[in-house]
Amino acid sequence: MVHLKTEKMLARKDKHVGWITFNNPARHNAVSLEMWQGLADIANDFAHDDDIRVVVVNGAGDKAFVSGADISEFAQQRNSAEATQRYDAVAQEGTQALKNLNKPTLAMIDGYCIGGGVAVALNCDIRIAADHSRFAVPAAKLGLGYEYDGVRKLVDVVGPSFAKEIFFTARQFSAPEALSMGLINRMVPKVELLAYVQHYAETIAANAPMTVASIKTIVGELVKDESFRNVALCDQLVAECFNSADFTEGRTAFMEKRKPLFVGR
Numbered sequence: 001m002v003h004l005k006t007e008k009m010l011a012r013k014d015k016h017v018g019w020i021t022f023n024n025p026a027r028h029n030a031v032s033l034e035m036w037q038g039l040a041d042i043a044n045d046f047a048h049d050d051d052i053r054v055v056v057v058n059g060a061g062d063k064a065f066v067s068g069a070d071i072s073e074f075a076q077q078r079n080s081a082e083a084t085q086r087y088d089a090v091a092q093e094g095t096q097a098l099k100n101l102n103k104p105t106l107a108m109i110d111g112y113c114i115g116g117g118v119a120v121a122l123n124c125d126i127r128i129a130a131d132h133s134r135f136a137v138p139a140a141k142l143g144l145g146y147e148y149d150g151v152r153k154l155v156d157v158v159g160p161s162f163a164k165e166i167f168f169t170a171r172q173f174s175a176p177e178a179l180s181m182g183l184i185n186r187m188v189p190k191v192e193l194l195a196y197v198q199h200y201a202e203t204i205a206a207n208a209p210m211t212v213a214s215i216k217t218i219v220g221e222l223v224k225d226e227s228f229r230n231v232a233l234c235d236q237l238v239a240e241c242f243n244s245a246d247f248t249e250g251r252t253a254f255m256e257k258r259k260p261l262f263v264g265r
Contacts, residue, residue, distance in 0.1 A: 002045045009038030010060070011045065016053040016205035017198075018046040020098075022120075025061035030070040031116050033087060039094035039120075043101050050264060053205040053212075055101060056197060057124055058108040059117075062190070065107065065133070068115030071142075091116070099123040102213055104204050108197045109133050110190065114172075118183075122153045125216065127183070128197050130190040133175045135183060140170040156223055158182050208246045209264035214238060 002011035010021040020042050022029040031039075046052045059065040069091070098105060098120065107121040109129035114136045121127050137154070139146050146167070155163045162181040166173070179187045188196045204212065214237035221229045241247060246262045253260035 002042050004038050004041055006032075006034040006038050008032065008035050009042060011042040013049070013052060016051060017201045018042075018049070018052040018055045018103075020046075020055060020057045021060055022058070022066050023060040024070075025059075025063065027070060027072075028064035028067035028112055029059040029061070029117075030067050030072075031091075031120075032070040032073055033090055035070075036091040036094035040090075040097040043094075043097035046103065047097075047101050053103060053209050053264070054201045055103055055105045056108055056201050057098070057105060057120065058197075059110065062110055064112035064114075064117070065109040065129075066114070066117030066120050067112045068117055068138075095119055095123050102216070103209075104212055104216060106197060106201055106204075108193065109184065110193055114138065118154070119150055121184075122150075122157060126185050126200075128186045128188065128193070128200065129175050129178065129184045130193045131175050131187050132190055133178070133184075134172045135166075135175075135178045136170065136172040137166050138170040140167060206259075206262075208241070208244075208250060208260070208262045210237075210241050210244050210246055214241055 004011065008022070008024045010019075010023045012019040012021070020039065022031060022035060024030055024032070024035065043055075046055050104126070105124040107124035107127045109121060109127060110133065111130070112134050113121055113129070114134070115138055118135060118137050137146075151163065151167075154166065158166070158181045162183075173181075173183075175184065175187045178184045186196075214234075217237055218234045221231070221234055245265055246260075249262060250260045
């Protein structure tokens with residue numbers, strides 16, 4: 001059980017799959033300050049739970065994944081440079097906890113994915129969206145500045161030209177457009193979304209956790225500037241996989257023509 005200070009974030013554990021739900025459907029799951037903190041709390045809990053092998057992030061209801069930050073609280077929470085700095089630090093703590101989670105993360109996008117919603121989705125490893133979903137980063141309509149790390153993450157996923165188009169126009173893009181630019185990995189009919197994501201998560205959870213975790217780390221190192229890459233860490237993780245009980249189980253199961261039962265060590 002994850003103890004949270006807000007009911008607007010929900011955490012659920014289903015065997016090896018952890019679920020993080022933005023639970024503010026009345027406001028299309030707009031994220032308040034307490035929700036950003038809740039995101040960090042859940043992500044950190046799941047990171048230290050060995051039973052959790054995959055994490056799915058979704059939004060309550062069927063109208064939105066996350067529609068952005070809750071602008072209604074900006075007058076109180078971001079009414080000065082100091083207050084804005086505090087707010088941004090909490091929000092960054094939430095997204096960084098999700099980004100740094102040492103397990104695969106899937107964004108299940110059902111509806112609007114706007115502003116901060118795109119930031120949340122980009123900090124997940126895989127994005128799967130219903131075919132009616134809509135995507136936008138409307139910073140230019142609000143006069144907001146967008147920090148380097150957020151822009152770089154979008155560029156890393158869709159490339160510089162599409163990133164400029166998304167920011168310059170501030171318009172909403174359809175799910176097929178998002179798929180074509182690489183913003184999402186998969187697009188499925190709305191009625192199939194939950195079952196599809198559940199199956200995807202269970203498929204990943206059935207694989208060797210150490211191998212999956214090592215790939216997440218190695219890919220993370222590959223996308224860094226070369227001078228910051230920790231190649232020694234990557235080599236160490238590969239060696240640990242080959243020295244693991246799961247490697248013995250994997251090759252034994254292959255020879256015995258059965259499904260392996262991995263334990264994560």
